[in-house]
Amino acid sequence: MSQDVELDNVTMRFGDFTAVRNINLTVRAGEFFSFLGPSGCGKTTILRILSGFTEPTEGHVRIGGVDMAGKGPNERPTALIFQNLALFPLMSVWENIAFGLEVRGVPRDKRRKRAMELLELIAMPDAADKRISELSGGMKQRVAIARALAVEPKVMLLDEPLSALDLKLRQHMRSELRAIQRRTGVTFIYITHDQGEALTMSDRVAVMSRGRIEQVGPSSEIYDAPQTPFVATFVGENNRFSGRVADIAGGVARIETAAGLLSGRAGPALKAGDKATLFVRPERLRMGADEANRLSARIHHVDFEGSFANLFLNGAADGEIIVQAANDGALPSLAPGVELALGFAPESAVVLPTGGDAGTGAGSGEMQHAAAEVAA
Amino acid sequence: MSELFRRYGTGMALAMLSGVAIWVLAMVVLPYFVMVEYSFHPNLTVVEMGGPKDHYTLENYASLFRGIDLVNLEFPDDFRVFLRTLWGATLVTFICLVVCYPVAYYLAKVATPERASFLLLILVIPFWINEILRTFSWYIMLAYSGPLNIILKALGIIDAPVRWLSGSGGVLIGMTYAFLLFMMFPLYNALETLDRNQVEAARDLGAPTWRIHWRVVIPHAKPGIAVGCIMVFVLAASSYVVPALLGSPGTRWFTETIYSWFFEAQNWPRGSAYAFILLGLCVAFILTMMRVFKVGLTDIAK
Numbered sequence A: 001m002s003q004d005v006e007l008d009n010v011t012m013r014f015g016d017f018t019a020v021r022n023i024n025l026t027v028r029a030g031e032f033f034s035f036l037g038p039s040g041c042g043k044t045t046i047l048r049i050l051s052g053f054t055e056p057t058e059g060h061v062r063i064g065g066v067d068m069a070g071k072g073p074n075e076r077p078t079a080l081i082f083q084n085l086a087l088f089p090l091m092s093v094w095e096n097i098a099f100g101l102e103v104r105g106v107p108r109d110k111r112r113k114r115a116m117e118l119l120e121l122i123a124m125p126d127a128a129d130k131r132i133s134e135l136s137g138g139m140k141q142r143v144a145i146a147r148a149l150a151v152e153p154k155v156m157l158l159d160e161p162l163s164a165l166d167l168k169l170r171q172h173m174r175s176e177l178r179a180i181q182r183r184t185g186v187t188f189i190y191i192t193h194d195q196g197e198a199l200t201m202s203d204r205v206a207v208m209s210r211g212r213i214e215q216v217g218p219s220s221e222i223y224d225a226p227q228t229p230f231v232a233t234f235v236g237e238n239n240r241f242s243g244r245v246a247d248i249a250g251g252v253a254r255i256e257t258a259a260g261l262l263s264g265r266a267g268p269a270l271k272a273g274d275k276a277t278l279f280v281r282p283e284r285l286r287m288g289a290d291e292a293n294r295l296s297a298r299i300h301h302v303d304f305e306g307s308f309a310n311l312f313l314n315g316a317a318d319g320e321i322i323v324q325a326a327n328d329g330a331l332p333s334l335a336p337g338v339e340l341a342l343g344f345a346p347e348s349a350v351v352l353p354t355g356g357d358a359g360t361g362a363g364s365g366e367m368q369h370a371a372a373e374v375a376a
Numbered sequence B: 001m002s003e004l005f006r007r008y009g010t011g012m013a014l015a016m017l018s019g020v021a022i023w024v025l026a027m028v029v030l031p032y033f034v035m036v037e038y039s040f041h042p043n044l045t046v047v048e049m050g051g052p053k054d055h056y057t058l059e060n061y062a063s064l065f066r067g068i069d070l071v072n073l074e075f076p077d078d079f080r081v082f083l084r085t086l087w088g089a090t091l092v093t094f095i096c097l098v099v100c101y102p103v104a105y106y107l108a109k110v111a112t113p114e115r116a117s118f119l120l121l122i123l124v125i126p127f128w129i130n131e132i133l134r135t136f137s138w139y140i141m142l143a144y145s146g147p148l149n150i151i152l153k154a155l156g157i158i159d160a161p162v163r164w165l166s167g168s169g170g171v172l173i174g175m176t177y178a179f180l181l182f183m184m185f186p187l188y189n190a191l192e193t194l195d196r197n198q199v200e201a202a203r204d205l206g207a208p209t210w211r212i213h214w215r216v217v218i219p220h221a222k223p224g225i226a227v228g229c230i231m232v233f234v235l236a237a238s239s240y241v242v243p244a245l246l247g248s249p250g251t252r253w254f255t256e257t258i259y260s261w262f263f264e265a266q267n268w269p270r271g272s273a274y275a276f277i278l279l280g281l282c283v284a285f286i287l288t289m290m291r292v293f294k295v296g297l298t299d300i301a302k
Ligand SMILES: Nc1ncnc2c1ncn2[C@@H]1O[C@H](COP(=O)(O)OP(=O)(O)O)[C@@H](O)[C@H]1O
Pocket: A014, A019, A037, A038, A039, A040, A041, A042, A043, A044, A045, A046
């Protein structure tokens, strides 16, 4: 039986505050699935609902087709990795890992054997009798994962487990987590506010804002084809040009903006006459004027990053314009004060309806609907 | 110690240390020293002291144990009181622990902070009233025709009034109540520092409630449990007011025995010796607790 995790119209209210609103989605068995969203958008709440620490106000959670209503955390095939890991400091490393087996009445020598196997899996074969306080941050991380894996969960739930680590270790642990997930085949549901983590590790990502799911899809789709203004601005950088849709033809929308008539791929449910914003990525804006869309802007600041530079320009956009320029020999001529001609292809841009609150607001009802369809 | 020297310099540190030493010597060691000295002499009149009858002896200590018959399990009166005190104090400690643990856990980990501080206040307020008054109010409560019996009878829980104060029930209830907070606060403080995620992690790994407490909560609270037990035991073993007020003739406490040797028998050496035996009992209990809970003096001082 497949162990899909289904969220069926899940809503969570605290008093009159709605922390999570009408979540519908299915996480497939064996998938590495991330919830990505700013702090306070309801990610932890979803994880607590999945693990059984909170019952949703409305809706159902099903794992492998079984309704989880009324089942406590100790009765679900899930294992939660806490934001602060919550290892037991008074037990040794192997006792921590074997705790779930101890609870299940597995005899001591079997427990120890299984703990050793898991220590092997996380590449810490010599750490069995160490104390938790003797471990580094990355080792604690791995012990927490081994402890959760020991109970052979169908679903691992991870609550920003890398947020306490320094940058280098965080990047190393990303690939490590991904590798452990592949090796074990367990479904990972991962929550994070760090888009880099979500995009690099996940098979699919759900982007959340204010308790709603804005969009669900593979990383590349989230990045290249955002469906709401929130996703377009929250995930990666985007240049914004707001205006009103002039016409739509063959999936391409033309929009009247302060920078002139610009065209881009039409987002879902876009109609002529709508208030809308055109989004184009910094790396898709090209210098030179041989593209369908053209504009000009003046450099006011350059951030040299090594293999590329970020140019910050003033022009007829919402906010400043950012261009990512490859370090291909032309960088020295790009100094503050220089006026640049910029262009981009219509395929590189996307036009999304903004219904008034341009760029930053939550998705409209229609977009919510579209996101839910992608999920289903 | 070296920290002290490093931080304040040699002169200042020496001044501080000698200050503490003088204080301890004058206020703590000397009075005890006089008592210790007494306890090793026979009971003499002032005139006889230093005279030919005066000599060092262990008689005052030995007399407590003289006449113990382990075969027929017969014990002299004073020793019987000593055993009762040891057993009673242990029982009070245990009851306090059992009563306080769930309450302290609730206050520290379940209740909202506002509710917890409100409840703690309610717990503390009765203790602003002095011990005699508090204990005496229990005397009234537990009296044969007192409110407790009236209420229980009215509720139909008992048919005839119960003589609460005739056995050791009154003493146990009174002491448990009197020393409850000395268990509550160390426990509460220890549990307060427990990360709630630890409890949830254990539950998530499948542990039932009892195992979560056994493997996670209690080990964490060990220093608090040890401190609470030590406090309650020492206070209970050396309590005088509660057994004096709530006790019956059959529930004499060792402190009462000491009192009567001092002031009724006018035998100060015997009284001193018995007081030191009680002190020895308390020290033994403290050491046992530290051993059992594997906590050091520094953990306890926290
Ligand atoms: N037990 C609770 N009672 C009241 N409000 C809560 C509770 N848990 C979470 N919230 C609120 O719900 C929102 C989402 O919280 P959370 O799921 O922790 O966000 P995230 O993990 O995405 O940062 C926050 O505004 C938070 O204040």
